[in-house]
Amino acid sequence: MLYYSGPVARLVDEFTKLPGIGPKTAQRLAFYVLNAPPELAQGLAKALVEVRHSIKRCTICCNLTDEDPCSICRDTSRNSKILCVVEEPRDVIAMEKARGYKGHYHVLHGAISPMEGISPEDLTIKELLKRIKSTEIEEVILAANSDIEGETTALYLARILKPLGVKVTRIAHGIPVGSDLEYADAMTLIKALEGRGEFG
Ligand code: ZN
DSSP states (O other): OOOOOHHHHHHHHHHHTSTTOOHHHHHHHHHHHHHSOHHHHHHHHHHHHHHHHHOEEOTTTOOEESSSSOHHHHOTTSEEEEEEEESSHHHHHHHHHHTOOOEEEEEOSSOOBGGGTBOGGGTTHHHHHHHHHHSOOOEEEEOOOSSHHHHHHHHHHHHHHGGGTOEEEEOOTTSOTTOOGGGSOHHHHHHHHHTOEEOO
């Protein structure tokens, strides 16, 4: 193992904290930054700080946004009586790209996973319940992924949402079992949405 001087070692160390980046890649990135024109490092540093300052959670749907409420929550042409519950902000992007959905969203920021110690309290379920109780919602579409965590989350949500008198549906299994929403192609997503069934 080579020894790097303090700042280089710190940069390598910071890169390894990112998902999917091992020590080798971290070193390669660090040396790339070192050898590139100074503007690259400045631009990167500025973008990193800015993204943390300007991006927050929408107080209505919990999606990430630079404006609160977000552009989807503000869009009056959308059907505010239908809520599509997804795990991650990237799932909203996948659904929007498919262009077949004109309701609103609620972003959970994860899925229930006893293995990883993620419980319902770690997700935005409290916000979801408050929203359903305080606004007129007719249908909640559970679009959590079709892996174990996603199914567990959908079951949990169906159980607590049904007593509120709201229609609860689950997207059809056009989505391959065990796969993430974000990797489904647009057509599959639209079909899954159209073929959704009432839960339980
Ligand atoms: Zn929003």
